[in-house]
Amino acid sequence: MTASASWFEIVDPVFSQYVLFNAPLKKLAEGFDWAEGPVWFGDHQCLLFSDIPNDRIMRWSEAGLTTFRAPANYSNGHTRDRQGRLVSCEHGTRRVTRTEWDGSITVIADSYQGKRLNSPNDVVVSSDGAIWFTDPHYGIVSDYEGFKAEAELPCSVYRVDPDGTLEAVITDMRCPNGLAFNPDESRLYVADTGRLGHDDPRHILVFDMGTGRPRKGSLFHRIEPGCADGIRMDDEGNLWSSAGDGVHCLAPDGHLMGKILVPEVVSNLCFGGRAKHRLFITATTGLYSVVLNRKGAQWP
Numbered sequence: 267m268t269a270s271a272s273w274f275e276i277v278d279p280v281f282s283q284y285v286l287f288n289a290p291l292k293k294l295a296e297g298f299d300w301a302e303g304p305v306w307f308g309d310h311q312c313l314l315f316s317d318i319p320n321d322r323i324m325r326w327s328e329a330g331l332t333t334f335r336a337p338a339n340y341s342n343g344h345t346r347d348r349q350g351r352l353v354s355c356e357h358g359t360r361r362v363t364r365t366e367w368d369g370s371i372t373v374i375a376d377s378y379q380g381k382r383l384n385s386p387n388d389v390v391v392s393s394d395g396a397i398w399f400t401d402p403h404y405g406i407v408s409d410y411e412g413f414k415a416e417a418e419l420p421c422s423v424y425r426v427d428p429d430g431t432l433e434a435v436i437t438d439m440r441c442p443n444g445l446a447f448n449p450d451e452s453r454l455y456v457a458d459t460g461r462l463g464h465d466d467p468r469h470i471l472v473f474d475m476g477t478g479r480p481r482k483g484s485l486f487h488r489i490e491p492g493c494a495d496g497i498r499m500d501d502e503g504n505l506w507s508s509a510g511d512g513v514h515c516l517a518p519d520g521h522l523m524g525k526i527l528v529p530e531v532v533s534n535l536c537f538g539g540r541a542k543h544r545l546f547i548t549a550t551t552g553l554y555s556v557v558l559n560r561k562g563a564q565w566p
Contacts, residue, residue: 273527273556281515281524284504289557291526294546295331298324301548302496303388305344305352305566306538313538314352315548316341321358326553339363340405343388343444343496343534346566348395355386357405360415362386362397362426375399375432381418388444388496388534391566392451397426400456402441423456423480436473436480444497444534446505447475448518449563454480455505457494468493470507470516487520496534496548499563506545508532513547526556537562 273291276282299319306313312327314334322336323344335341340358347353352365353374360383361376374397376383385405390398400423406415423436423445436442436456444457454473469488473480487494492510499505503518512528513535530549538546542562547554 275525275527277525278517278521278523280517284515284524284558284560285526286557286559291528291554291556293552293554295324295326295553296551298551298553300533300550301553302533303341303343303355304534304536304538304546304548304553305346306536306542306546307346307350308538308540308542309350311540313536313546313553314344315534315546315553316344318342318357323354324553342386342405343399345389345391347391347397348393348565353389353391353397355389355399357385357387357408360385360405362389362399374430375424375426378419378424378432378434382415384417384419384421387442390445390447392447393565395428398435398445398454399424399426400442400445402443402459404441425479436483438483439471443493443495444508446497446499447563448499448503449501451475455486455497455499456480456483457497457507459493459495470494470497470505472520485520487516487522489514492531495532496536498535498537500537500560501542501563502560504560506535508534508547513545528554 298317302316304315323334323338325332325334339356341354343355362374364372384403387400402421403417422434425435439458443459470486471483472486474482494507496508505516507514513526515523532549535547
């Protein structure tokens with residue numbers, strides 16, 4: 267079955283239960299060069315997200331749009347830690363940082379085994395307080411950011427223990443990008459978006475977490491069109507992924523259930539709003555949202 271409206275497409279009939287026909291996609295803001303890394307702050311009822319080429323973090327709320335931080339070290343992905351603090355991946359400084367409650371910045375990771383990280387891209391925090399982030403090479407090979415450099419490390423996925431110990435936990439992916447845990451953290455999903463200028467597979471891999479570390483990686487889904495950049499999970503284990511034509515909803519077994527159609531290439535997404543059933547979408551030059559009959563996973 268395939269059915270569609272101006273802002274969604276149903277592939278699996280179950281997806282019709284996820285969309286609200288009277289709650290269409292809305293554009294909330296525009297005028298960015300490449301919007302990325304949305305993260306919801308429920309205690310402040312606001313969304314933070316990056317406008318990478320313009321080196322700023324934006325703040326959106328129902329009251330309007332403001333600049334949260336500029337310059338922002340060309341920040342990309344963001345999340346919140348278990349204490350609610352902002353955790354950011356910075357391309358410009360090739361590091362992962364935490365913004366403390368007083369506004370000061372703490373460096374979580376900027377090197378591994380004596381070598382500089384490439385350009386941390388996306389980040390999540392697991393229930394034990396560990397910080398997981400991807401480190402592809404995009405930031406140091408992108409012309410617009412003005413800080414080209416040679417990669418010193420393989421493109422990898424890292425885990426930072428609460429005591430600060432940094433560990434490379436996945437080292438055999440082309441360019442790991444977005445990442446997300448399923449609700450019980452028994453699986454870790456990682457988007458592999460390939461290397462710039464190469465016709466690499468652009469897919470989502472899933473890793474078994476039975477030992478507390480990723481193992482037995484396998485293909486979960488291949489996104490068409492575009493690639494799976496940012497990914498997030500709802501509370502029933504469905505994966506929502508960015509794509510070239512919008513946001514794709516994938517069932518726990520990996521099959522495509524339906525799409526939220528967006529008029530720009532989507533980079534990333536997150537759940538938010540008072541009931542965590544509002545999906546915020548960063549898409550090239552714009553920020554969008556749609557209310558769903560689904561809630562985001564409990565954290566962040």
